[in-house]
Amino acid sequence: MEDFLENACAAIQERFHAERRDFRDEVTLFLSAEHNIEALAVLKNEFQFEMLLDITAVDYWPQEKPRFHILYRLYSISRNLRLLLRMPLDGNDPSIPTAEVVYKNANWYERELWDLMGIRFEGHSDLRRIMMPESWQGHPLRKDYPLGYEEVQFTFNAEEIGLRKNVPSR
Secondary structure (H helix, E strand, C coil): CHHHHHHHHHHHHHHHCCEEEEECCEEEEECCHHHHHHHHHHHHHCCCCCEEEEEEEEECCCCCCCCEEEEEEEEECCCCEEEEEEEEECCCCCEEECCCCCCCCHHHHHHHHHHHHCCEEECCCCCCCCCCCCCCCCCCCCCCCCCCCCCCCCCCCHHHHHHHCCCCCC
16 A cells, blocks of 8 residues: 555656655645646546545745645545645635536535635635625634634633623613
């Protein structure tokens, strides 16, 4: 099985100039986002990575280059192997071609990333909000999204917080 994974990684590294990193028995290939469709198709069709387990993203704000990384977690059912593809995206309005053309289940993962992180998937069949209301402004999982919270009350700040609360008197 190791040879199979080695061959798959070598092919992606050679064809798409990917960089390989291994950590705790997980193999990650870093490659340019412009190659996402071709690399996914090669892994599915030539190396039997039949299942797209997940698509997610990481936000490195305030860093702009790259601001995001898109992560595709693939699984080979026939060989019981996992592989992670990681692709950097720059800026505040990132976009990448949709993986729907290779893996149909990418649809909802990509909608979730659009909704919560603001990453646009070019060519997506139905790119609209999936978790937040249609009227929602912004993308709440971005690190620059404003937080709304209530300060935790302790003994040292109880009076101060009590003055700010809008509680009817008894």
